[in-house]
Amino acid sequence: MLDSKSMWMDVFRIVAPAIFLYLWRRRTPRRPPGPKRLPIIGSLLQMPSTSLWEKALEWRRSYGDLVYLENLGKPMLIINSYEAAVELLGDRSSKYSSRPHLVMAIDMEGWGWNLVMAPYDDRLRKGRAYQHRFFNSRETANLLGAQLSEARRAVKNILENPSKYKEEISRLLGGLIMLNVYGHRITSDDRFVKLGVSTVEYVGGTEKYFWLDFFPLLKYLPGWFPGVNFPRVAKEARKVSHALLHEPHDVTKRRFQEGTSKECMTTILLAENTREDGSIFEEDQIREAAASAFAGGVHTTSTAIMTFVLGMLKNPKAQRLGQSEIDRVVGFDRLPTFEDKDNLPYVQAICEEVLRYASVAPLGFPHYSTEDDVYQGYHIPAGTTVMPNQWAMSYNPEVHEEPFAFRPERWLPREDGKETNRVLPHNYSFGFGRRACVGQKWAEHLLFITAATFLATCNIEKEIGNDGKPIEPNDQYGSGFARSLGASKCKITSRSKKVSSLLEAAVFSDFGAKGELEAW
Numbered sequence: 001m002l003d004s005k006s007m008w009m010d011v012f013r014i015v016a017p018a019i020f021l022y023l024w025r026r027r028t029p030r031r032p033p034g035p036k037r038l039p040i041i042g043s044l045l046q047m048p049s050t051s052l053w054e055k056a057l058e059w060r061r062s063y064g065d066l067v068y069l070e071n072l073g074k075p076m077l078i079i080n081s082y083e084a085a086v087e088l089l090g091d092r093s094s095k096y097s098s099r100p101h102l103v104m105a106i107d108m109e110g111w112g113w114n115l116v117m118a119p120y121d122d123r124l125r126k127g128r129a130y131q132h133r134f135f136n137s138r139e140t141a142n143l144l145g146a147q148l149s150e151a152r153r154a155v156k157n158i159l160e161n162p163s164k165y166k167e168e169i170s171r172l173l174g175g176l177i178m179l180n181v182y183g184h185r186i187t188s189d190d191r192f193v194k195l196g197v198s199t200v201e202y203v204g205g206t207e208k209y210f211w212l213d214f215f216p217l218l219k220y221l222p223g224w225f226p227g228v229n230f231p232r233v234a235k236e237a238r239k240v241s242h243a244l245l246h247e248p249h250d251v252t253k254r255r256f257q258e259g260t261s262k263e264c265m266t267t268i269l270l271a272e273n274t275r276e277d278g279s280i281f282e283e284d285q286i287r288e289a290a291a292s293a294f295a296g297g298v299h300t301t302s303t304a305i306m307t308f309v310l311g312m313l314k315n316p317k318a319q320r321l322g323q324s325e326i327d328r329v330v331g332f333d334r335l336p337t338f339e340d341k342d343n344l345p346y347v348q349a350i351c352e353e354v355l356r357y358a359s360v361a362p363l364g365f366p367h368y369s370t371e372d373d374v375y376q377g378y379h380i381p382a383g384t385t386v387m388p389n390q391w392a393m394s395y396n397p398e399v400h401e402e403p404f405a406f407r408p409e410r411w412l413p414r415e416d417g418k419e420t421n422r423v424l425p426h427n428y429s430f431g432f433g434r435r436a437c438v439g440q441k442w443a444e445h446l447l448f449i450t451a452a453t454f455l456a457t458c459n460i461e462k463e464i465g466n467d468g469k470p471i472e473p474n475d476q477y478g479s480g481f482a483r484s485l486g487a488s489k490c491k492i493t494s495r496s497k498k499v500s501s502l503l504e505a506a507v508f509s510d511f512g513a514k515g516e517l518e519a520w
């Protein structure tokens with residue numbers, strides 16, 4: 001028979017760990033739910049190798065709007081709903097507006113000047129203020145006039161050479177942003193545009209080296225170390241980064257000082273900031289703000305316009321409805337302009353659907369928390385990388401019926417005249433709070449006018465393959481943090497002789513007989 005002392009000892013042995021665990025759990029603040037974490041490596045084994053946003057939408061079913069992960073001790077939070085993203089990144093933006101430090105991009109490749117990667121500090125605030133001053137003022141440098149002319153010229157060139165529509169769309173973006181930011185009109189083989197393309201490739205490529213963020217000391221490995229290629233990649237990228245930051249700025253500054261420059265973001269800011277002795281106040285910030293706008297705007301907006309073409313191929317009925325709305329409102333004697341926008345709700349709905357479908361930056365650009373926070377009873381520690389899952393907002397089947405179908409009707413005002421009760425994609429596709437995209441309005445304007453010009457003048461149709469069947473369009477986006485979309489095999493033809501001559505006349509009047517102004 002057990003004596004009572006040993007019986008109590010046994011009870012103690014069983015109960016004590018349970019009590020200890022209970023008290024320990026009560027002391028450790030509760031993290032938001034998420035996949036099982038193992039000691040030390042945390043959730044590392046659960047991380048997919050690509051498209052984390054799709055996995056996070058799947059996790060939403062088990063864990064809800066907040067999914068918490070911890071990789072090698074680094075906390076990460078994915079926000080799966082618009083409402084939670086607004087509350088955390090918008091309403092509590094004083095805690096969530098920094099950026100995580102990216103070892104490959106910043107320390108090794110030298111992209112630290114790019115404001116999109118900057119921590120939330122004075123330098124960033126000044127740079128953003130410079131960008132806002134320019135991009136969100138309709139008066140400066142005739143932003144909308146340039147968009148209208150360049151969009152028309154791009155569509156005319158596409159009609160002449162439809163198989164090169166992707167190249168023409170990239171040129172439209174590279175050319176316009178160069179013109180707006182540096183007053184530089186590009187040539188067909190432009191060095192600055194090539195620098196922009198290399199920038200996207202190098203910055204996008206840094207994702208492969210995310211492990212350096214967990215083992216930052218590895219950045220000191222020499223390039224000759226067997227099996228190690230990142231120091232060589234970084235060395236090449238550093239040259240591109242330096243060139244993009246300095247070369248266009250220096251050319252514009254020289255022209256500005258010689259009195260031969262065109263009005264643009266850089267010259268406006270140089271004019272305002274040049275002191276009597278010729279020195280320039282905050283020249284570094286001006287340089288960084290300009291180069292970051294160039295780096296941030298070209299690739300993203302190209303993907304949106306490429307998605308417009310894809311949407312028209314996927315849904316010919318939507319294309320016909322867009323065309324007939326334009327025919328009704330604009331008529332056949334002129335081309336659409338920005339003034340028509342309010343009267344073209346279907347074209348606007350197409351643009352909303354483009355933003356939803358493209359999900360250009362599916363996880364936004366990561367925010368970083370600088371203070372502890374408690375949200376819905378969960379503790380979110382300072383130092384958490386926080387990602388708004390814009391993919392989940394766009395592709396959640398509980399919100400959007402058949403999310404992989406391109407359907408502008410989702411965004412039309414309801415028949416009873418009330419606004420749709422769903423959140424419009426332009427409200428989340430450009431990010432949140434104090435880090436929201438500075439080029440949003442600019443990009444939305446360009447998307448609208450390019451879409452309206454395409455609809456007024458072109459038919460976009462599937463190509464017929466050798467087997468006599470229509471060739472399905474390419475809807476495979478690149479898997480990077482800012483997605484890209486390749487061209488589809490398709491036919492882009494003029495809707496009528498009349499619209500072709502309207503387009504030619506407009507381009508002639510803006511660019512002359514060659515359709516090309518002198519590069520400068």
Ligand code: HEM
Pocket residue numbers: 115116117118128131135292293294296297298300301304360361364365366367429430431432433434435436437438439440442443
């Ligand atoms: C369809 C086109 C575009 C999309 C979908 C897009 C999307 C985004 C997103 C999601 C962010 C991160 C926001 C956040 O952290 O919460 C961002 C930041 C940024 N975007 Fe855009 N963008 C577009 C066009 C542009 C254009 C045209 C420009 C410049 C003219 C631009 C310049 C920037 C800059 C400089 C930032 C960094 C802001 C910061 O970190 O404070 N973007 N964009």
